[in-house]
Amino acid sequence: MADVLTDRLPLFPFRSPDDDPFTPVTAADRRRLDGPVTRVRLPTGGWTWLVTRHADVKQMLRSDAFSADMTRPGFPLLRTPPPATPQNRRGGFIRMDGEEHLRLRRMLTAEFMIKNVRRIEPHIGDVVDGALDALVAAGPPADLVATFALPVPSLVICHLLGVPYSDHAFFQQRSAIMLDQSADPLAVRDAATSLRAYLGGLIETKRTSGNPGDDLLGRLVSDRVRTGELEIGELIGMALLLLIAGHETTANMIGLSVLLLLQRPAVWQRLRDGGDAEADTLVEELLRYLTIVRTGLPRQAIRDVQIGGRLIRAGEPATALLSLANRDDDVFDDADGFDPYRQAHQHLAFGFGVHQCIGQPLARAELRIALTRLARRLPGLSLAADPAQLPKRDMSIVYGLAELPVTW
Numbered sequence: 001m002a003d004v005l006t007d008r009l010p011l012f013p014f015r016s017p018d019d020d021p022f023t024p025v026t027a028a029d030r031r032r033l034d035g036p037v038t039r040v041r042l043p044t045g046g047w048t049w050l051v052t053r054h055a056d057v058k059q060m061l062r063s064d065a066f067s068a069d070m071t072r073p074g075f076p077l078l079r080t081p082p083p084a085t086p087q088n089r090r091g092g093f094i095r096m097d098g099e100e101h102l103r104l105r106r107m108l109t110a111e112f113m114i115k116n117v118r119r120i121e122p123h124i125g126d127v128v129d130g131a132l133d134a135l136v137a138a139g140p141p142a143d144l145v146a147t148f149a150l151p152v153p154s155l156v157i158c159h160l161l162g163v164p165y166s167d168h169a170f171f172q173q174r175s176a177i178m179l180d181q182s183a184d185p186l187a188v189r190d191a192a193t194s195l196r197a198y199l200g201g202l203i204e205t206k207r208t209s210g211n212p213g214d215d216l217l218g219r220l221v222s223d224r225v226r227t228g229e230l231e232i233g234e235l236i237g238m239a240l241l242l243l244i245a246g247h248e249t250t251a252n253m254i255g256l257s258v259l260l261l262l263q264r265p266a267v268w269q270r271l272r273d274g275g276d277a278e279a280d281t282l283v284e285e286l287l288r289y290l291t292i293v294r295t296g297l298p299r300q301a302i303r304d305v306q307i308g309g310r311l312i313r314a315g316e317p318a319t320a321l322l323s324l325a326n327r328d329d330d331v332f333d334d335a336d337g338f339d340p341y342r343q344a345h346q347h348l349a350f351g352f353g354v355h356q357c358i359g360q361p362l363a364r365a366e367l368r369i370a371l372t373r374l375a376r377r378l379p380g381l382s383l384a385a386d387p388a389q390l391p392k393r394d395m396s397i398v399y400g401l402a403e404l405p406v407t408w
């Protein structure tokens with residue numbers, strides 16, 4: 001699809017400034033956009049419509065005129081896809097449409113309902129306390145990303161799925177490759193293949209044992225696989241999706257949130273002394289302000305559709321840029337400012353429409369519990385590095401800090 005005109009378009013994804021992780025799109029990049037729905041160039045050679053206003057992003061993501069199926073020719077890809085293997089995509093319902101998507105998503109809805117997440121909150125609390133003990137034992141100073149932000153969501157998702165945490169280094173390393181936009185397609189394929197083989201072995205053990213276990217994978221084996229509703233290959237793909245979607249996202253939110261809070265002592269104190277309701281409000285504003293899925297949500301129009309006054313034709317690619325939609329002054333007062341008192345619940349950090357994040361009640365609970373307990377256990381926490389020099393994961397689909405040295 002590349003042509004001379006495409007070459008002149010701004011290159012997407014935009015990069016946050018090296019020294020400022022809180023600016024998802026710089027003023028210079030914003031100025032280069034020719035309107036709220038405009039074309040940008042992709043690193044894979046094509047282009048995509050970039051949809052940036054809150055109302056337009058909602059309209060796009062709830063419209064059935066768009067497909068999320070990345071195997072369609074012309075789908076807006078950020079990297080060359082790995083060579084297809086027959087098992088590659090099975091069960092990965094985040095990139096499926098219609099009934100195929102709904103059938104698999106529905107099997108998980110109950111697992112992530114607020115009342116069920118409430119039930120595992122005591123476990124999340126124990127995991128957070130254990131990670132705090134490890135942090136205290138490691139420092140001061142210590143790297144908050146490695147000792148706290150990554151292990152907490154990783155332990156929680158492993159517990160929920162019934163995956164042994166002792167294998168976390170194996171899947172953390174591979175899921176980072178799968179999220180890396182700059183990774184070699186063959187490395188991505190190998191990472192997916194080895195994760196599938198690992199999860200396949202685990203599921204097979206559950207399937208052949210008399211008692212598959214009272215965890216998410218065990219329940220799906222008993223209730224869906226044994227009844228013939230779900231194939232093993234599909235379950236492996238669902239487990240892979242949850243494992244990847246469930247840890248780096250929340251981990252990156254924890255790391256960036258702590259960096260922001262340590263630079264705002266009054267908000268840090270409010271978190272320490274306030275109740276759950278205040279922490280919940282703060283978490284919503286952190287989700288809005290940080291919007292870690294900065295590469296946007298890719299789709300392809302399957303029929304002609306008007307978005308924000310632009311005609312997007314059948315077959316054309318489009319990307320919903322959540323980070324700018326969450327900074328839309330029509331919806332949020334002083335949208336580029338961070339306001340811990342703001343009622344930010346209209347934010348789109350979890351997406352919108354049929355693919356809206358299924359894990360959001362879990363992510364919210366993890367963030368509230370992790371951040372409040374950290375503030376209470378280590379009220380004197382401070383940065384042990386120049387905030388402008390911190391290494392970032394800026395080639396990942398999910399933006400975050402690679403390290404956060406802290407002291408207390």
Ligand code: HEM
Nearest residue numbers: 093094245246249250253297349350351355357358359363
């Ligand atoms: C703060 C943390 C998180 C953020 C910011 C986040 C963000 C998102 C976004 C933006 C989407 C929409 C993708 C699209 O429409 O193409 C999504 C979907 C999804 N998320 Fe999350 N997520 C987070 C945590 C989690 C957790 C903890 C889990 C699971 C344990 C999870 C599981 C999923 C799944 C399975 C989908 C696909 C839903 C579907 O296609 O129906 N996420 N997430």
